[in-house]
Amino acid sequence: MAEQIEIPRSFPGAGDVAGKRVVITGASRGLGRLLAHAFSHAGARVALVAREEKDLKEVGDELPGPTLVLSGDVTDEEFNEAVADGAVAEWGGLDVWIANAGISPIVAGPLETDPSVWRAVLDVNLTGAFLGARAAARVMGEGGRIIFTGSVLGERPREGLAAYSASKAGLVGLAKGLALDLAPAGITVNVVAPGWFDSPLAQHWKNSPKLAAGVLDHTAQRRWGDATDLAGAYQFLASDAASFITGTVLNVDGGYLLV
């Protein structure tokens, strides 16, 4: 008989995040708030990050598990370092950093896009993720997980969103580069790329019959993402079952990239 793989006594649970210490940026509303609920319900300890402290406290009050509220701007290097230190001071370590804060302030072509808007989008969506990953990597040990919220628009843009699409495409390159750099430390770096979800950020599309129809036309499943559709991807990548997955993009888009 050919030599066989030795079967382990047990397998890590895919998506099991119980006891994990998790930072979630952009946690005060939309997808970040959704992720905070999902991780907290699954037994993780979560640190909620955004600029508005009042909104974060409201989210914290909704959650079943232990919560840390840390308000500040992800474009601020010192703030990111303080979040990492705050998680370690509270929990003795940090397992997962989800860089999810993002903005999409314009729907306009390049001539209507003021360079200051371009810079702001890159600053929050891309530089903010880098600064977060940098702070996380300093305090994380073996088994650390960094997850960026990308977007299908990084791979397949729509009109008027060049800055946003560039920032999200940039996250893929950033994740791949950091995956290489941080592999020796046992830290994985991946991107979850959502398709269309009904959040405050997406209201411009949701409220325009033309744009909303375009979303459905370009989504194979002909629907927007539901509240239960997204968090599983993050929980899988955060769990011990995903320790050999790094530098990848996991699209959660109902087939947006197929149509």
Ligand SMILES: NC(=O)c1ccc[n+]([C@@H]2O[C@H](COP(=O)([O-])OP(=O)(O)OC[C@H]3O[C@@H](n4cnc5c(N)ncnc54)[C@H](OP(=O)(O)O)[C@@H]3O)[C@@H](O)[C@H]2O)c1
């Ligand atoms: N909704 C979708 O369909 C969709 C699809 C693909 C990807 N995404 C991505 O998913 C992520 C979340 O989007 P969303 O739809 O949940 O948007 P959202 O509802 O507008 O929430 C954005 C979050 O980011 C925070 N934030 C913004 N700028 C920040 C900064 N400089 N520093 C710290 N926190 C900041 C906001 O809180 P404060 O304003 O209080 O800081 C808020 O908590 C973004 O990266 C977005 O690009 C969304």
